[in-house]
Amino acid sequence: MPLLDVNNLSVHYDGIAAVNSVSFRVDERETVVLIGANGAGKSSLLRAVFGLIPSEAQKLDIGGIDFWQRSPRDRVAAGLSLVPETRDLFPRMTVEDNLKLGLFLKKAERAFPSELSRICDLFPVLAKRLKQIAGTLSGGEQQMLALGRALLQGPRLLCLDEPSLGLAPKLVDDVYAMLAKVRDTGVSILLVEQQARRALDFGVRGYVLNVGRIVAAGTCAELKEDEYVKGAYLGEMPS
């Protein structure tokens, strides 16, 4: 059974479709990537999945249950967790307090020490900086913090909106290494990326979004060999 199953999802801004009848699914323990250029509708799609913006859909099931009319809070409680494009940290709060917010929904403050040590094991870079003010972290560290906070929610499906955005290649390597560790813990991942090669090297299955529509889908191995994907997204000339 798919963990997330979406049928004909659309988002309109002022009557113009930014996401146009998009259907996709993510299975249990699967890593799915969604690639697309600037303005393709990637962030709008993720925001709609979380119920953060108005949208239309035929179906939005989480774990086989209909969540279409349910609140963002319910969707998170059902196991979805988002690392937004803008990271949305609280810059004047400490790293530790930002992490604590990951437990807000569960009202599980007592669980914080054990959850915190789990996250610190995964992210040694955060462990060293728990008392530091979040706004003074480097870009890469902020991305780790956003990821750590999302993981504190104990998600079944971690959704990431361009985690490599604005990071130097070395830091992008670090973020992907972290994601690989997260995947190894059994969490499903929906990764939205503009850096197509990175994403296709990381994922198992993928979709290509172009001007709001899915224009290609398949295993990442298939997509890497697809002439259209190669030409438009991987910077390769047609052979």
Ligand SMILES: Nc1ncnc2c1ncn2[C@@H]1O[C@H](COP(=O)(O)OP(=O)(O)OP(=O)(O)O)[C@@H](O)[C@H]1O
């Ligand atoms: N609040 C809004 N009001 C009007 N138009 C919007 C709004 N948000 C996004 N759009 C438009 O919708 C389209 C899709 O935007 P979106 O941010 O979802 O794309 P994206 O694939 O995430 O792009 P990027 O790679 O730059 O993050 C764009 O044409 C954008 O200008």
Ligand SMILES: [Mg+2]
């Ligand atoms: Mg975006």
